[in-house]
Amino acid sequence: MIEFESVTKRFGSFTAVDAVSLHVRQGEFLTLLGPSGCGKTTLLRMLSGFETPDLGAIRIAGEDVTALPPYRRNVNQVFQSYALFPHLNVRDNIAFGLRMQKVPKVEARRRVEEIVEMVALGGFEARMPHQLSGGQRQRVALARALVPGPAVLLLDEPLSALDAKLRRQMQVELKRLQRRLGTTFVFVTHDQEEALTMSDRIAVMRGGRVEQLGTPTEIYHRPVSGFVAEFVGEANLLAAERVGGEQGRDGAALRVRLEGGLELSVPAMAWPGGAARARVSVRPEKLCVSKRPIEGVENLFQAVIAEEIFQGAFDHLVLRTEAGTVLSAVVPNESAVMEALHEGDRVWCGLHADDLVIVAA
Amino acid sequence: MQGLPGTLPPNPHARPAGAWGWWLLAPMLAWLALFVVAPMAILLVYSFGSRGALGVVELGFSLENYERIADPIYLRIFGRSIGYAALTTLLCVVIGFPAAWFIARRSPEWRGRLLLLVMVPFWTSFLIRTYAWIAILRSEGLLNAVLKSSGVVPHVLPAPLDLLYTPTAVVIGLVYVYLPFVILPVYASAEKLDGTLLEAAQDLGAGPLRVFREVIVPLTWPGIAAGMMLVFVPAIGMFAVTDLMGGARVSMIGNVIHNQFTRALNFPFGAALGVVFTLLFVLSYALLLWLGRRRDETAKAR
Numbered sequence: 001m002i003e004f005e006s007v008t009k010r011f012g013s014f015t016a017v018d019a020v021s022l023h024v025r026q027g028e029f030l031t032l033l034g035p036s037g038c039g040k041t042t043l044l045r046m047l048s049g050f051e052t053p054d055l056g057a058i059r060i061a062g063e064d065v066t067a068l069p070p071y072r073r074n075v076n077q078v079f080q081s082y083a084l085f086p087h088l089n090v091r092d093n094i095a096f097g098l099r100m101q102k103v104p105k106v107e108a109r110r111r112v113e114e115i116v117e118m119v120a121l122g123g124f125e126a127r128m129p130h131q132l133s134g135g136q137r138q139r140v141a142l143a144r145a146l147v148p149g150p151a152v153l154l155l156d157e158p159l160s161a162l163d164a165k166l167r168r169q170m171q172v173e174l175k176r177l178q179r180r181l182g183t184t185f186v187f188v189t190h191d192q193e194e195a196l197t198m199s200d201r202i203a204v205m206r207g208g209r210v211e212q213l214g215t216p217t218e219i220y221h222r223p224v225s226g227f228v229a230e231f232v233g234e235a236n237l238l239a240a241e242r243v244g245g246e247q248g249r250d251g252a253a254l255r256v257r258l259e260g261g262l263e264l265s266v267p268a269m270a271w272p273g274g275a276a277r278a279r280v281s282v283r284p285e286k287l288c289v290s291k292r293p294i295e296g297v298e299n300l301f302q303a304v305i306a307e308e309i310f311q312g313a314f315d316h317l318v319l320r321t322e323a324g325t326v327l328s329a330v331v332p333n334e335s336a337v338m339e340a341l342h343e344g345d346r347v348w349c350g351l352h353a354d355d356l357v358i359v360a361a
Numbered sequence: 362m363q364g365l366p367g368t369l370p371p372n373p374h375a376r377p378a379g380a381w382g383w384w385l386l387a388p389m390l391a392w393l394a395l396f397v398v399a400p401m402a403i404l405l406v407y408s409f410g411s412r413g414a415l416g417v418v419e420l421g422f423s424l425e426n427y428e429r430i431a432d433p434i435y436l437r438i439f440g441r442s443i444g445y446a447a448l449t450t451l452l453c454v455v456i457g458f459p460a461a462w463f464i465a466r467r468s469p470e471w472r473g474r475l476l477l478l479v480m481v482p483f484w485t486s487f488l489i490r491t492y493a494w495i496a497i498l499r500s501e502g503l504l505n506a507v508l509k510s511s512g513v514v515p516h517v518l519p520a521p522l523d524l525l526y527t528p529t530a531v532v533i534g535l536v537y538v539y540l541p542f543v544i545l546p547v548y549a550s551a552e553k554l555d556g557t558l559l560e561a562a563q564d565l566g567a568g569p570l571r572v573f574r575e576v577i578v579p580l581t582w583p584g585i586a587a588g589m590m591l592v593f594v595p596a597i598g599m600f601a602v603t604d605l606m607g608g609a610r611v612s613m614i615g616n617v618i619h620n621q622f623t624r625a626l627n628f629p630f631g632a633a634l635g636v637v638f639t640l641l642f643v644l645s646y647a648l649l650l651w652l653g654r655r656r657d658e659t660a661k662a663r
Binding site for chain 2: 049070076083086096101145
């Protein structure tokens with residue numbers, strides 16, 4: 001559907017996008033995720049036509065759009081600031097694109113009514129943008145971009161101005177809308193939770209390049225680098241060195257020592273071949289913490305709860321192993337069936353070898 | 362604290378909003394009453410009087426002065442004044458809008474510098490600047506010297522331009538004087554315009570011309586309208602530029618009024634001209650307001 005072919009964009013001496021090749025599939029929800037300055041917005045702006053690549057080509061539905069101005073592209077954008085026209089009411093804002101396309105009035109009216117219904121803005125058609133709440137403005141921006149029927153909808157951090165609760169609600173609504181319409185969505189965000197919730201695939205960007213492209217579960221469970229592991233979700237990212245040869249039932253495990261001294265068994269397959277050092281990523285929720293020894297795990301060790309941070313549904317624990325390695329763990333909050341864990345408690349920690357992710361040092 | 366929220370007793374220290382704030386207007390109101398309202402009233406009273414011997418004003422109630430204005434000579438002068446003022450306004454908008462837009466789209470530091478340049482002419486006396494234009498436009502002036510030395514005359518144009526004391530010279534002078542009065546208010550609206558709106562319009566399929574018509578003009582209209590008022594109204598009544606650059610050949614209503622008071626010493630007729638002139642201002646202002654409102658309404662009706 002969309003093809004970026006070694007696209008490069010420089011601003012002065014700064015390379016915002018560095019030889020990115022990326023294929024977006026028809027009807028997919030693709031998220032460009034990364035910290036500010038990673039090039040995600042520039043990549044999006046080249047798709048909408050507000051920036052032109054210095055090198056490379058961009059194709060949408062097979063058509064080379066690299067040099068096409070924004071108003072000739074079958075692509076619409078939802079802006080971060082919404083960019084609603086302050087002099088037009090909700091209906092005219094939404095109808096703007098149709099008017100530019102010279103869609104007959106009767107048809108335009110029907111399509112506007114349809115989309116107003118879809119984004120639940122019925123009754124607000126005559127309001128001016130300044131009379132709307134943030135969430136309503138967001139819906140108008142969305143409706144305005146969707147009504148011309150673009151081949152691709154671009155969304156530039158459209159939820160960042162909403163409060164947390166509304167944001168979560170809009171995430172679900174956006175995803176539902178996308179499934180229903182089958183339109184290809186390219187979504188830009190720096191919020192990993194948003195990316196994981198909504199995307200079919202995520203392109204994690206860093207320094208103008210795509211670091212990893214994959215489904216949310218792939219990105220979360222199998223990050224290809226320490227950067228991805230840390231940026232997406234929480235991770236204990238610890239330097240590790242190989243201390244023992246292959247062992248275990250079928251020689252499938254390696255012995256490694258983490259910084260601080262804790263020794264773990266890791267799958268030999270996962271270790272970068274021949275390397276002496278690497279980094280191990282442990283998701284806090286993969287650590288099993290209990291006052292009793294845990295059965296059936298390759299790695300079992302003791303630790304002391306150095307800190308306990310209440311987070312509502314979860315408890316965040318900072319654990320210090322006997323060897324001195326510090327790990328974060330997230331455990332469900334205590335309840336009638338769960339044992340209570342408190343600061344200073346001596347606990348057992350279990351870790352499945354398969355839950356460990358090894359990334360290059 | 363007792364009672365429900367919303368039924369709390371009124372705060373005894375609260376002051377009624379704005380009761381004293383009106384006094385802030387007092388100096389201005391006094392000034393206006395003394396120097397605007399009073400002279401206008403005198404003008405109105407004079408306009409119904411007649412000229413006595415040696416220019417003494419004889420009060421009374423006669424419509425003679427107004428009847429005299431209906432004379433084609435004066436109507437033509439009124440029409441010409443309106444025409445020149447309208448042309449000046451148009452040229453000021455056509456020249457000033459792009460300049461204001463250009464300045465508004467620069468970085469904040471460049472905006473400051475360029476605005477300063479727009480205001481530089483105000484540092485010199487208006488009369489001196491008008492004489493400078495005479496030096497440029499007269500037949501042996503700067504413009505013709507440049508045209509001759511560059512060979513435009515006689516190769517492109519058969520003869521040197523004889524611009525001074527022509528309507529062209531008057532309009533050049535008027536546009537020059539009033540240009541900043543369009544640039545400044547248009548700049549003020551253009552600077553507030555969020556650039557993302559232009560991108561949004563393009564994104565929705567608007568080419569450059571439509572972005573201009575659908576987004577830029579409506580959103581800078583308050584500035585354009587203010588600029589037009591600031592040019593059109595004073596340009597009708599301007600007499601200095603027309604006097605100096607138009608000579609006796611191009612007289613406008615301002616010159617006629619000026620002459621009635623200073624040379625003909627016919628205060629009542631001058632006053633009547635002034636009253637009609639003021640009514641013209643009011644009408645043109647109402648027209649602009651109406652145009653603006655109609656624009657809003659057609660936008661809403663779409």
